[in-house]
Structures are given as structure tokens and as C-alpha cells.
Amino acid sequence: MEGDVLxxxxxxxxxxxxxxxxxxLAMPGLLIGWDAEIYSPRNTGRTYKLGYTLGxxxxxxxxxxxxxxxxxxxxxxxxxxxxxxxxxxxxGVHVHPAx
Numbered sequence: 001m002e003g004d005v006l007x008x009x010x011x012x013x014x015x016x017x018x019x020x021x022x023x024x025l026a027m028p029g030l031l032i033g034w035d036a037e038i039y040s041p042r043n044t045g046r047t048y049k050l051g052y053t054l055g056x057x058x059x060x061x062x063x064x065x066x067x068x069x070x071x072x073x074x075x076x077x078x079x080x081x082x083x084x085x086x087x088x089x090x091x092g093v094h095v096h097p098a099x
Contacts, residue, residue: 011040016048020055024063 011019019040026036040048 011043011048013044013047013051015040016043016051017055017058018051020052020057021059023052023056024059 019038023038026038029036030038039052043049
């Protein structure tokens with residue numbers, strides 16, 4: 001019966017946070033055309049939207065933050081820098097500037 005009480009109340013900050021955190025899980029379904037409900041139509045307004053936004057941000061930082069940190073460490077460790085495209089012709093052949 002506790003679930004019924006929860007369903008009657010509009011979604012607030014905490015449920016907004018949870019909805020935002022699980023929103024990326026709905027992406028594959030949305031891409032193939034499923035109509036997944038990713039936002040509660042019955043909510044408290046600003047607090048729900050704040051929770052939803054925080055949930056999406058925290059989830060993104062948790063899942064993708066490690067890759068950015070890893071990339072940063074790799075670059076600082078002396079990984080070879082990407083070469084500049086300056087002096088490269090359209091066909092990929094190095095072009096010497098006129099002296």
C-alpha cells in the first residue's frame with residue numbers, strides 16, 4: 001500500500017533526481033522508436049526539474065567522467081601530441097613553403 005501513497009504524491013526533488021539518473025537507460029529505446037516516459041508529468045515544478053537536472057549531471061559524471069580523467073592523464077603522461085595539419089596538402093603530401 002505504500003507504493004499507492006507514493007504514486008498519489010507529485011514527484012519532487014528526490015524522484016526527479018532518480019528519474020534524471022536513470023534517463024540515459026531509456027536512450028536505446030528512444031532511438032529505436034519506443035515511447036519511453038522519461039519525465040514525470042505529475043511533478044512539483046521547479047524542485048522536480050532541479051532534481052532531474054542534477055540526476056542527469058551526476059549520472060553523466062559517474063559514467064563518463066572517468067573517461068575524461070583518463071584522457072587527461074594520458075595527455076599529461078607524455079603521449080605524442082597530434083601533429084598540426086599546417087603544411088599538409090589536400091592529398092596528404094607535405095608541402096614545403098616557398099622560400
